[in-house]
Amino acid sequence: MITVSTIAEVRQHVQAARAKGQRIGFVPTMGNLHAGHLALADAARANADFVVASIFVNPLQFGPNEDLDAYPRTLEADQQGLTDHGVDLLFAPAVAEVYPDGMTLQTRVSVPGLGDILCGASRPGHFDGVATVVTKLFQIVQPDLAVFGRKDFQQLTLIRRMVRDLSMPVTILDVPTARAEDGLALSSRNHYLSADERAKAPALYRTLNQIAEQLQQGGADLIKVRKQALTNLEDSGFRPDYVEIRHRHTLQEPLQEDRELVILAAAWMGKTRLIDNLVVDRPASS
Numbered sequence: 001m002i003t004v005s006t007i008a009e010v011r012q013h014v015q016a017a018r019a020k021g022q023r024i025g026f027v028p029t030m031g032n033l034h035a036g037h038l039a040l041a042d043a044a045r046a047n048a049d050f051v052v053a054s055i056f057v058n059p060l061q062f063g064p065n066e067d068l069d070a071y072p073r074t075l076e077a078d079q080q081g082l083t084d085h086g087v088d089l090l091f092a093p094a095v096a097e098v099y100p101d102g103m104t105l106q107t108r109v110s111v112p113g114l115g116d117i118l119c120g121a122s123r124p125g126h127f128d129g130v131a132t133v134v135t136k137l138f139q140i141v142q143p144d145l146a147v148f149g150r151k152d153f154q155q156l157t158l159i160r161r162m163v164r165d166l167s168m169p170v171t172i173l174d175v176p177t178a179r180a181e182d183g184l185a186l187s188s189r190n191h192y193l194s195a196d197e198r199a200k201a202p203a204l205y206r207t208l209n210q211i212a213e214q215l216q217q218g219g220a221d222l223i224k225v226r227k228q229a230l231t232n233l234e235d236s237g238f239r240p241d242y243v244e245i246r247h248r249h250t251l252q253e254p255l256q257e258d259r260e261l262v263i264l265a266a267a268w269m270g271k272t273r274l275i276d277n278l279v280v281d282r283p284a285s286s
Contacts, residue, residue, distance in 0.1 A: 001079065001082060001083040001087050001088060001089065001090055002088070002089050002090070003079060003089075003090040003092055004089065004090070004091055004092075005091075005092055005093050005094065005097065006093065006097060007093070007097060007140050010052070010089070010091045010140055010141060011140070013052075013088075014050070014052065014089075014141060017049070017050035017088075018050075020049075022048075022049035022050040023047075023048045023049045023050070023144045023145070024048060024049075024050050024051075024052065024141065024142070024143045024144045024145075025044035025045070025047055025049075025050070025051045025052070025143060025144065025145050025146070025147065026044065026051075026052045026053070026054075026137070026138075026141050026143035026145070026146040026147070026170075027040045027041050027044050027051065027052070027053040027054070027087070027146070027147050028053075028054045028133075028134060028137050028146065028148075029053060029054060029055055029078075030055065030056065030057045030071065030188070031055040031056075031057065031072075031073060031074060031075065031078050031188075032071070032072040032073065032074050032078070032188040033074070033077070033078045033081050033082070033188075034178070034186045034187075034188065035178050035186055036149055036177065036178030036185075036186040036187075037081075037149075038081055038082075038084075038085045039149075039175050039176075039178055040147040040148070040149060040175050041053060041081075041082060041085040041086065041087050041147075042085055042086070043147045043173055043175050044087075044145070044173075045085065045086040045087075047145055047147075047173060048143075048144065048145060050088050050089070051086060051087045051088050051089070052087070052088065052089045052090075052091060052141050052143065053082050053087045053089070053090050053091070054090070054093075054137055054141070055075065055078055055090065055091075055092045056092070056093055056098060056133070056137075057071050057073065058098075058129060058130075058133040059095060059099075059103060059129075060099070060103055060106065060108075060129035060132055060133060061125075061126050061127075061128075061129030061130050061133065062126075062129070063123055063124070063125065063126065066123070067189075067192075071188070072188060072191065075092060091137075091140070091141070098133070098136060106132065107132070108128050108129075108131075108132045109128065109131040109132045109135045109162065109166075110127075110128045110131065111127065111131050111158045111161055111162050111165070113252075114127070114154065114157060114158040114161055114251060115127035115128055115131065115158060117154075117251065118154050118242060118244060118246075118251065118264055118266070119154055119241075119266055119275065120154070121242075122241050122242070122266065127154075127155070127158055130155055130158070130159075131158060131159070131162050134159055134162070135162070135166070135168075138168060138170055143170055144169075144170070144171065145170065145171040145172070145173055146159075146171075146172055146173070147172075147173045147174070147175060148172065148173070148174055148175070149174070149175050149176075149177060149178070150174050150175065150176055150177050150277070151177040151178075151185050151186075151187070151275070151276070151277070152275065153262055153264060153277040154251060154264065156172075156174055157249070157250075157251055159172060177276070177277075179205070180202075182202040183202045183205035183206065184198075184201050184202045184204070184205060185274075185275075185276045187274065187275075189272055189273070189274070190272075192270075192272040193270065193272050194270065197237075197269045197270045197272065200236055200237045200238075200269060201269050201274060203232070203233065203236035203237070203238065204233065204236075204238065204265060204267055204269075204274055204276050205276055205278075207229050207232050207233055207236075207243070207265065208263050208265060208277070208278040209278065210229070210232070211225055211226075211229055211243075211245070211263050211278075211280075212263060212278050212280040215245070215261065215263075215280050215282050216280060216281070216282065216283065217283075218282065218283040222245050222254075225245070226243050226244070226245060229243045229265070230243055233265075233267050237269065238267040238268065238269055239267060239269075240265070240266075240267045240268075241265075241266035241267055241268065241273065242264070242265065242266055243263070243264075243265045243267075244263070244265070245261055245262075245263050245264075246261065246262055246264060247260070247262075248260040248261055248262040248279055251264075258282070259281055259282045259283070259284060260281060260282075261279070261280050261281070261282055262277055262278070262279045262280070263277060263278045263279075263280060264276075264277045265277070
C-alpha cells in the first residue's frame with residue numbers, strides 16, 4: 001500500500017489506475033480503525049479493482065466542546081490494517097491540505113431535513129461538516145463506489161441523499177454494523193469507556209432489540225414504546241439523548257401504514273456518547 005498526503009498525489013495514482021480500466025473503490029475514515037472499518041475495506045476490495053482509503057480527522061464536524069484534540073490517532077496501526085485488507089492507496093492529509101484557506105471561508109454542503117434532526121439536533125453543524133468533507137473527498141478521489149457502515153445510519157442516509165441531489169457519479173455501498181460478542185457496536189469512541197461503563201454499554205443494543213420485538217408483534221403504540229425504552233436506558237446507567245422510530249429511508253416520523261422502519265438511539269455512558277440503530281419491518285396489519 002502506498003501512503004500519500006497531497007491531493008495531487010492521490011489524483012496521479014487514481015488517474016493511472018483508471019487509465020488501466022480499473023474500477024475505483026473508496027473508504028473514507030477518521031482512523032483509529034477497528035474491525036468495522038476493515039470490513040468496509042473488504043467490501044471495497046470485493047467490488048473494485050483499485051481501493052483508496054482516507055484517514056482524516058475532520059475538524060469541521062466537531063463542535064466546540066467535542067473531542068477533536070482527544071480523538072485517537074493511530075496511523076501506523078491503521079496502515080498495517082489497511083494493507084492487510086487489500087487497500088492500494090491511503091490518503092492521509094494534513095488539515096491545511098483539505099482546507100487550505102481555513103474553515104471559516106470554506107464552502108459548505110448542507111442536506112436539509114436530514115442534517116438537522118436526531119444527532120444533527122444534538123450536534124449542530126456536525127452533518128454540514130460531514131457532507132462538506134465527503135464532497136471534497138469524492139472530488140479528490142473521484143471513485144466509482146464508496147463504502148460506509150450502517151452504524152451511523154443517519155450519516156449513511158444523508159450521504160445517499162447528497163449523492164442523489166448533487167448528481168454525483170458514485171455508487172454508495174453499505175456494510176452491516178460490526179459488533180462485539182455482547183452486541184455493543186464497535187466504535188473508535190468505545191476506548192473512552194471505563195471497565196464498568198463498558199460492561200453496562202451493551203444495554204443500548206438490547207434496548208433496540210426489545211423495541212424491535214414489540215414493533216414486530218404489531219399494534220405497538222410508538223409513543224409508549226419509546227418512553228419505556230428511555231426508562232430502560234436510564235435504569236441501565238445511560239443518560240439518553242434520544243430514542244426514535246423513523247421511516248427507514250427518509251428518517252421522518254413514520255405513518256401508521258409504513259412498514260420499513262429504523263430504530264435509532266444515542267445515549268451517554270459517562271462522558272462517552274454512543275449511537276446505534278436497528279432496522280425492523282412492521283407487520284402490514286399493525
